[in-house]
Amino acid sequence: MKIASVRCVEYTGTLDHPEEFWEERLIRPVDIYPRFRSEGPPHLPRSGERSYRVESLFVHVEADSGVVGTAGPITREQAQHILTSMAPLLLGQDPLATEQRWDQLHRYCVHGRKGTEMMAISALDCALWDLKGRHFDVPVHVLLGGPVRDEIPAYASALGYSLDPDRVRERAAQLVGEGYTAMKWFPRHGPADGRGGMAKNEELVRTLRETVGPDVDIMVDAWMSWDVPYTLRMAQRLVDYAPHWIEEPVQPDRIDSYAQITAQIDNRIMITGGEHEYTRWGQHQLMRSRALHLTQPDTYWAGGISELLKIAALASTYDVKLIPHGHSVPANANLSFALPVALTPMLEYLVKWNALHQFFLAHPVHPVGGVVTPPTRPGLGMDLDEDKIEGRRELHPA
Ligand SMILES: [Mg+2]
Structure with a gap:
């Protein structure tokens, strides 16, 4: 062929x-x-x-x-x-x-x-x-040795949602009602916003904890925009609300800063990152520097299914967990159903993003009751839905 x-x-x-x-x-x-x-x-x-x-x-x-x-x-x-x-x-x-x-x-x-x-x-x-x-x-997970289990819990990523406290309460309660047992939010403030910004970030996490109760995991994503002292101070203010992890506290190349945060942070909070790192070689730098507890390489950015398998093998030897960044749920679901349960405890689901990202898919993968079941379509299940396509244009080399 x-x-x-x-x-x-x-x-x-x-x-x-x-x-x-x-x-x-x-x-x-x-x-x-x-x-x-x-x-x-x-x-x-x-x-x-x-x-x-x-x-x-x-x-x-x-x-x-x-x-x-x-x-x-x-x-x-x-x-x-x-x-x-x-x-x-x-x-x-x-x-x-x-x-x-x-x-x-x-x-x-x-x-x-x-x-x-x-x-x-x-x-x-x-x-x-x-x-x-x-x-x-x-399905690809079958080619890779899966499925390793009957279902994977999905966590809801609330990217794009209003951070107005009333809206946060409404949405967080809605997500719990849909069956999610974990959710990630995106605090809007960083080192340039002073103590007032820190108070706003804290208010977001306090609002979430008050809304979801003690049994739902809350994660916060700083999208590379904090620094070492800011993250450590923010962690002190957040620790009583039991955040599950703080994600991408610093820019990807600041591996020593990552390692410093991971070494010094309260041991009730995990540090995650690696969303903007590429290939086994880039990811290996993070792991051997003990920069994070959990890595989030993106299947569509870090090298594809072939490379994510190698990164997963590396992560398992360093006892670092791996949850692929939630860019493509069909690819991530197939990959995650072929990875060890202890290595990949959850699947990321960006709620708003997926309405756009899987819009043209005939068989989009969405969590039901907060979990995703093993994909059943051949390959990665990437058939397009002809009924959704109003126009098409082929691109040619520039
Ligand atoms: Mg992220």
Whole structure:
């Protein structure tokens, strides 16, 4: 079998959503500058008073047998890397030899060890695994030795939700009502916002704990935007509300800062990160520096299914837990059902993000009663829903 074509296609459709979609944004490292701090949530174009226009780009890898593997949504930058430098390396090659495909892409793209090029390699690897599963007519977790269990608890990530205390109470209670036993929120304040910001962050976590009671895990994501003293002081203020973890307290390259936080933080709080780190080599730096208790590589960024398996093996030897960043639930669910239970205790589910991200999927993976069950579709289950597609446009090399 040979790869016959690699195509990137942008699909458009309409999401019915009367209310404002993005109510709030996360804190960013650049927010220490006033000109960025005042920016609001991302803009999503409206297609009508009660609806939004959704645009998603997918990569399709087709074999000469007619089997197609799909991955996405991806960005235009990823698509350009795929179309200009990567597609020529894939055409005519064996799509089932995923190790060889990955190694050749990695050796060829010598500047692509991290960032957008590695994200493009990751998407191609996911498309190839989707193709492989379809070829053998089984879900990818079966090819990887799963399922290791009947269900995985999902945690709800509240990215994009308003942080107004009344709205937080309403949403947190709603998530508990839906069966979630863990939820992650995104405090909006950091070192540039002084003690007033710290009080606001504390108010968020206090509100959550008062709402969900003692038995639901609460996590906070600082999205790389705090620093060592801020994180340690914030942890002191939060510890009585029993946060399960503090995520990405500092920028990814500040590994010593991570390690300092992890060594000094109250032992009732875990430090997590690795969402913006790439490949086994990048992740290994975090692990051997004892920088975190739990790593969150993104399957679609850190190297794909092929590379996440290697990162998972590394993590298990360091006794670091691994929960893939919640970018693509179908890929993460397939991977997580093939990883040891103690290594991967939960699955991340970004509630708002997935309404957009899985919009075009015919068989989206959503938690029911707070848990996800083993995927049953062949491959990664990436069939698109023709009824949702209003327009399509194929991209070509720039
Ligand atoms: Mg995160």
